[in-house]
Amino acid sequence: MITADHLTKRYGPHAAVDDVSFRCEPGTVTGFLGPNGAGKSTTMRMLCGLTRPTSGAAAVAGRPYRELPNPGREVGVLLDASAQHVGRSGRETLTLAARTMGVDAGRVAAVLDRVGLNPVAAKRRVGAYSLGMRQRLGLALALLGEPRVLVLDEPANGLDPEGIFWMRGLLRDFADRGGTVLLSSHLLREVEAVADRLVVIGGGRVVAQGGKDELLAGAGTLVRARDPHALRLTLDRAGLDATGSADGGCVVRAEPDAVGQAAADAGLVLTELRPAGGGGLEQLFLTLTAGASTKEAVK
Missing domain, CATH: 3.40.50.300 (P-loop containing nucleotide triphosphate hydrolases)
Known part of the structure; x- marks a missing residue:
């Protein structure tokens, strides 16, 4: 051990x-x-x-x-x-x-x-x-x-x-x-x-x-919208922790229903909304460590 x-x-x-x-x-x-x-x-x-x-x-x-x-x-x-x-x-x-x-x-x-x-x-x-x-x-x-x-x-x-x-x-x-x-x-x-x-x-x-x-089952929610900028503003206003994914979407540390409700309240048109676990360990890693490498490298 x-x-x-x-x-x-x-x-x-x-x-x-x-x-x-x-x-x-x-x-x-x-x-x-x-x-x-x-x-x-x-x-x-x-x-x-x-x-x-x-x-x-x-x-x-x-x-x-x-x-x-x-x-x-x-x-x-x-x-x-x-x-x-x-x-x-x-x-x-x-x-x-x-x-x-x-x-x-x-x-x-x-x-x-x-x-x-x-x-x-x-x-x-x-x-x-x-x-x-x-x-x-x-x-x-x-x-x-x-x-x-x-x-x-x-x-x-x-x-x-x-x-x-x-x-x-x-x-x-x-x-x-x-x-x-x-x-x-x-x-x-x-x-x-x-x-x-x-x-x-x-x-x-x-x-x-x-x-x-x-951990892979709880990796968060992957969401995309026709207007990515508006999506990020909406998630920020709703207090939902989100990071940009490598392929242009957002990974949100929340359940899909909470993300979908925030988008609906803002009148956003979503093109994708699903659990992020399908991206495997690579997506989980990027979600959990977003920004950490840059911050650490300059210390």
Whole structure:
């Protein structure tokens, strides 16, 4: 299990992470989503003991990461695939990690095979690896100690479509065997395909969390009108929270009947009115984090 309990990280007056709390249960994949600069990586670094929180606490398997006697046997971490010694081969990298964790050296070959690095690739120096190969090696390091928990930040970055499909199956199998996965990714369709739960962060704060199906079902209402400007004014006057969608409509955090009534009272002609959940995770993400990335990027 992974727990974040009121995690806050401040850099001077700026709160990179502000009172973030969530839990990741065994047997589940939790998608950790947010725009660039929203605080995802800082939160994951606090979970893994690399950044000290200003306040709050985090635990993996019931203990702070720094208190785990042999962390690699409890939690597999992949935060930066480039953070590997470029002068060593893939096999040497895993062999040294196995010795550090007290893992049988025979497991190195099994893990290399599991992540799709063949003997030729295993002998090659990491400096000659493509980004996708480094991601596979990083995942091999995370799996080497047979942990019960995986914390992964953008693990599919650099993988081709076949590799992304392979990783989806690997993570789903890990969770189905009772493991716990916290997955941060900008590939929203892949997260939607594999995740059981979602935690969405924007501007350093959790803006939504819960079961994937539950959140997608409550994504709001998509509305379009012949006069988009008049529609926005009408929604503002009615006190309905609305954001522009990527295709010219509005996503409103209200039920369709409330949106339709406001439009009817204003004499607007609507061309579309339906629950926004049909847009999937991408639409939900845009609705929940509208404006957060811009605000965060300039701080």
